[in-house]
Amino acid sequence: MQDFTFQNRTKIVFGRESEEQTGEEVSKYADKVLFVYGGGSIKEYGIYDKVMESLEGAGVEAVELGGVKPNPRLKLVQEGVEICQEESIDFILAVGGGSVIDTAKAISIGVPYEGDVWDFYAEDKTIEESLPIGTVLTIPAAGSESSPGSVITKEEGGLKRDAGSNKLRPEFAIMNPEFTYTLPDYQTASGAADIMAHVMERYFTHEPNVDFTDRLCEATLRTVIENTPIALEEPKNYGVRAQIMWASTVAHNDLLGTGRVGDWASHPIEHELSGMYDITHGAGLAIIFPAWMEYVHNENIEKFARFAASVWNEEVDFNSLERTAQKGIEDLRKFFRSTGLPTSLGDLDVEIDEADLEEMARKCTDKGPVGNFVELDEEDVLEIYQLAR
Amino acid sequence: MQDFTFQNRTKIVFGRESEEQTGEEVSKYADKVLFVYGGGSIKEYGIYDKVMESLEGAGVEAVELGGVKPNPRLKLVQEGVEICQEESIDFILAVGGGSVIDTAKAISIGVPYEGDVWDFYAEDKTIEESLPIGTVLTIPAAGSESSPGSVITKEEGGLKRDAGSNKLRPEFAIMNPEFTYTLPDYQTASGAADIMAHVMERYFTHEPNVDFTDRLCEATLRTVIENTPIALEEPKNYGVRAQIMWASTVAHNDLLGTGRVGDWASHPIEHELSGMYDITHGAGLAIIFPAWMEYVHNENIEKFARFAASVWNEEVDFNSLERTAQKGIEDLRKFFRSTGLPTSLGDLDVEIDEADLEEMARKCTDKGPVGNFVELDEEDVLEIYQLAR
Numbered sequence: 046m047q048d049f050t051f052q053n054r055t056k057i058v059f060g061r062e063s064e065e066q067t068g069e070e071v072s073k074y075a076d077k078v079l080f081v082y083g084g085g086s087i088k089e090y091g092i093y094d095k096v097m098e099s100l101e102g103a104g105v106e107a108v109e110l111g112g113v114k115p116n117p118r119l120k121l122v123q124e125g126v127e128i129c130q131e132e133s134i135d136f137i138l139a140v141g142g143g144s145v146i147d148t149a150k151a152i153s154i155g156v157p158y159e160g161d162v163w164d165f166y167a168e169d170k171t172i173e174e175s176l177p178i179g180t181v182l183t184i185p186a187a188g189s190e191s192s193p194g195s196v197i198t199k200e201e202g203g204l205k206r207d208a209g210s211n212k213l214r215p216e217f218a219i220m221n222p223e224f225t226y227t228l229p230d231y232q233t234a235s236g237a238a239d240i241m242a243h244v245m246e247r248y249f250t251h252e253p254n255v256d257f258t259d260r261l262c263e264a265t266l267r268t269v270i271e272n273t274p275i276a277l278e279e280p281k282n283y284g285v286r287a288q289i290m291w292a293s294t295v296a297h298n299d300l301l302g303t304g305r306v307g308d309w310a311s312h313p314i315e316h317e318l319s320g321m322y323d324i325t326h327g328a329g330l331a332i333i334f335p336a337w338m339e340y341v342h343n344e345n346i347e348k349f350a351r352f353a354a355s356v357w358n359e360e361v362d363f364n365s366l367e368r369t370a371q372k373g374i375e376d377l378r379k380f381f382r383s384t385g386l387p388t389s390l391g392d393l394d395v396e397i398d399e400a401d402l403e404e405m406a407r408k409c410t411d412k413g414p415v416g417n418f419v420e421l422d423e424e425d426v427l428e429i430y431q432l433a434r
Numbered sequence: 435m436q437d438f439t440f441q442n443r444t445k446i447v448f449g450r451e452s453e454e455q456t457g458e459e460v461s462k463y464a465d466k467v468l469f470v471y472g473g474g475s476i477k478e479y480g481i482y483d484k485v486m487e488s489l490e491g492a493g494v495e496a497v498e499l500g501g502v503k504p505n506p507r508l509k510l511v512q513e514g515v516e517i518c519q520e521e522s523i524d525f526i527l528a529v530g531g532g533s534v535i536d537t538a539k540a541i542s543i544g545v546p547y548e549g550d551v552w553d554f555y556a557e558d559k560t561i562e563e564s565l566p567i568g569t570v571l572t573i574p575a576a577g578s579e580s581s582p583g584s585v586i587t588k589e590e591g592g593l594k595r596d597a598g599s600n601k602l603r604p605e606f607a608i609m610n611p612e613f614t615y616t617l618p619d620y621q622t623a624s625g626a627a628d629i630m631a632h633v634m635e636r637y638f639t640h641e642p643n644v645d646f647t648d649r650l651c652e653a654t655l656r657t658v659i660e661n662t663p664i665a666l667e668e669p670k671n672y673g674v675r676a677q678i679m680w681a682s683t684v685a686h687n688d689l690l691g692t693g694r695v696g697d698w699a700s701h702p703i704e705h706e707l708s709g710m711y712d713i714t715h716g717a718g719l720a721i722i723f724p725a726w727m728e729y730v731h732n733e734n735i736e737k738f739a740r741f742a743a744s745v746w747n748e749e750v751d752f753n754s755l756e757r758t759a760q761k762g763i764e765d766l767r768k769f770f771r772s773t774g775l776p777t778s779l780g781d782l783d784v785e786i787d788e789a790d791l792e793e794m795a796r797k798c799t800d801k802g803p804v805g806n807f808v809e810l811d812e813e814d815v816l817e818i819y820q821l822a823r
Contacts, residue, residue, distance in 0.1 A: 046676040048449025053442070059692070060437025254673025256660065257681050260653030268646040284643025287435040291692065292646050300689075303448070303680065 046304035055191035068103025075136035080107040126155035143187020150195035165208040172210035185290040186236030188297025190218035205320030222287040234384035235327030237273040247307040310416025317405035331381035336433035435693035444580035457492025464525035469496040506533040515544035532576020539584035554597040561599035574679040575625030577686025579607035594709030611676040623773035624716030626662040636696040699805025706794035720770040725822035
């Protein structure tokens with residue numbers, strides 16, 4: 046087990062009607078906020094009204110910034126930064142999923158910064174200062190509600206890049222599982238893939254003596270695997286939605302990564318895909334992760350056999366751990382497929398030719414190799430894209 | 435799953451030589467601290483010197499309060515409160531195990547309070563104010579390094595009572611697994627029982643749809659069950675000690691209790707035992723917990739069958755969940771015995787007669803019934819003590 050420092054101060058307010066506490070939580074920090082949200086769904090399902098009512102009840106003024114799209118754009122971030130600077134706003138409230146929260150995080154570091162906020166994403170510039178943010182979560186997937194990361198896409202060049210700092214962990218996350226009842230199936234499934242990917246990025250490591258966190262990872266994966274099909278069949282099953290929602294946070298608050306270095310190759314490999322073709326991130330991960338596994342599993346066949354046995358209940362074939370490992374990878378693919386997700390580039394509604402794969406592989410490794418389980422250079426990444434065809 | 439609020443801000447600094455960061459962490463809060471510790475072991479093994487060196491390096495002055503005993507006493511707490519008031523100290527550093535940390539917590543609420551600090555323990559008085567505290571952990575067991583609770587014993591009457599508030603969570607916990615290499619076997623085993631008890635108090639609930647946290651609980655229990663025998667055989671096995679140490683914190687930081695109400699009967703039932711006879715808390719729990727299980731398991735035989743199957747790998751006997759459940763309880767007892775712990779009152783080196791049991795049952799329920807899985811009154815508690823004979 047490696048040395049680590051872990052601190053996650055985000056206050057989780059979880060349960061039915063928890064959104065009624067939004068105003069109270071915000072008012073501990075500010076009496077005027079930038080209220081960031083996405084499309085019309087929070088208005089359609091009454092979430093917007095409930096949150097506004099709670100803010101008004103606490104005497105908090107809200108300046109709105111709607112229109113955040115999946116794979117959130119730099120341009121809207123810059124707009125948000127300007128509004129905050131002009132209106133002297135020093136707290137950002139994100140009401141939505143990962144894209145909305147990541148936008149809020151980007152704004153929160155852009156406001157006190159004199160240069161272009163993209164510097165933190167393009168150049169890994171250290172985040173010295175940021176505004177506090179809070180969230181009302183509506184999509185369990187990205188884990189951004191208590192994570193230190195933010196992913197933003199720059200329109201020119203379709204560049205999707207991330208920034209991170211403990212300062213970016215939200216002060217609070219309000220989580221009402223009922224808000225996820227109306228998610229389209231594809232969103233529920235993509236969210237599940239995203240949650241699982243956050244766990245798997247941490248799970249696959251060569252670090253010895255991390256059985257404790259391995260088991261916590263397996264517990265989280267099994268929870269998502271068991272509950273997602275039920276959520277698709279019974280969208281208003283509270284207990285099932287609640288378990289997925291809480292798992293989404295635990296999957297990505299760094300507890301499961303303590304004492305080890307995660308892999309984190311599949312995320313940047315996928316980012317090129319969703320950055321270029323605007324594919325849902327979780328769906329992209331359902332394509333990339335199994336291909337990554339195919340490519341790297343021989344580097345630690347025992348770990349992949351454990352994945353098959355402990356996550357997918359496969360019997361271990363002691364004559365061939367390879368065969369056991371392959372079963373686990375195939376189980377993962379079958380699971381994604383059963384939830385309606387694509388598992389190959391061919392399943393997507395876009396044309397991607399060899400030259401595109403080459404360009405993505407080049408861009409993905411433009412800052413150097415990706416991944417820690419196996420370090421992957423441009424050629425490796427290209428092979429993974431090819432395996433994903 | 436029930437609604438919940440969860441926030442654990444304690445910063446964990448985990449690993450080899452982490453104690454070297456003590457001064458830096460403390461200096462964020464104060465330049466003068468009360469340095470609370472127990473007996474001679476931290477001096478004998480060089481921990482005292484290392485921490486002192488780190489404090490000096492950061493320009494932090496330390497006023498010492500040594501002599502904390504297991505089942506920590508109110509008298510020393512009151513002494514600590516006086517020192518802090520006289521010396522204008524407003525940060526407490528606890529270097530030791532649960533008893534030392536609980537003493538520090540008690541002092542931290544006593545200093546800004548005008549009355550007797552025992553009020554918070556005897557009368558469940560709400561904690562409005564407290565000094566910040568930090569810890570350097572040397573015994574993985576109580577989980578007090580990031581928990582909101584503190585348990586103190588009042589010498590007159592052998593009264594062991596608890597107090598709790600999120601304000602009591604330490605600001606930081608410095609955890610070097612090497613500091614646990616020199617623990618006596620009995621302490622290692624008692625610590626394991628204490629960690630397991632913290633998980634089991636939360637695990638046994640009738641709340642439906644908490645499979646996610648059930649699995650996290652099982653992951654933690656299995657980690658302790660697997661690693662404790664190795665730690666006893668190889669006291670200087672870093673990976674094994676590290677996993678036990680991190681499990682001790684996760685077991686009691688409330689993550690495993692989210693969405694459910696824990697039982698918490700075995701703890702007060704045991705507190706009478708260690709309060710009256712000064713028995714190690716973990717050893718007392720090894721006696722009480724299996725007896726409690728015997729007494730209550732029929733109230734939710736499925737949960738106890740799950741415990742047998744998922745924690746102890748017992749095959750489920752679908753003809754008799756009762757038989758399956760009994761196997762799990764017996765496995766727990768055998769495990770405790772294999773680590774050298776007592777599993778019945780008869781194993782203890784003290785004389786306890788029927789009248790003593792009656793007195794303990796009366797005192798244990800003096801504020802009303804205990805336990806949530808099953809509410810236990812004086813008569814129930816007496817029967818559990820009798821089962822524990």
